[in-house]
Amino acid sequence: MEVTSTETVPGRDVAESLGIVRGNTVRSRNVGSDFAQGLKNIVGGELKGYTKLLGDSRDEAVERMLAEAEETGADAVVNLRFETGSVAQNSVEMLAYGTAVRLE
Template sequence: MIVTNTETIAGYEIVQTLGMVQGNTVRAKHAGRDIAASLKNLVGGELKGYTELLTESRRQAVERMLAQAQQLGANAVVNVRFTTSAITSGASELYAYGTAVLVNPLG
């Protein structure tokens, strides 16, 4: 599956547009991670626990989006967008959406 956030894919042509696909997730880290992050806030620097949280959420949302694309019989998803929203403390919602298409290699 080819996934891009552009409208076209260099070297491929879109032969059929199948429609929008989406996936979302709300995840939190265990309380220990929240405590570690607040300790890190004493001295500054990267809050790795929260970076991981975002990475995991993004992977899960993309997985769900790709599962939908597969069901539609797509071999690529273009124009992928991510949005996030704060829903409750220590958690974030990550929403991934894109357009499922069928592509053929050019030439």
């Protein structure tokens, strides 16, 4: 299945819009990781534990969005977007959403 952050798939025409599809996941941070990241915050630099957490969350949210798109019979998802938010202390939600379409 093709996925794009643009309104169309390059070189293809959209035959039908099937509606919004989405996938999300909520992940909690590890207490040990929080401590290590706190120390890193003192000296500066990339917080690799958080980078991995968000990357894994993004991948899972996209997989779930694509599964929903497949259920609708879509060939592609256009206008892919991501949102993140704090759900509870020490947890983050990653949401992937876009428009499922059938291509000509």
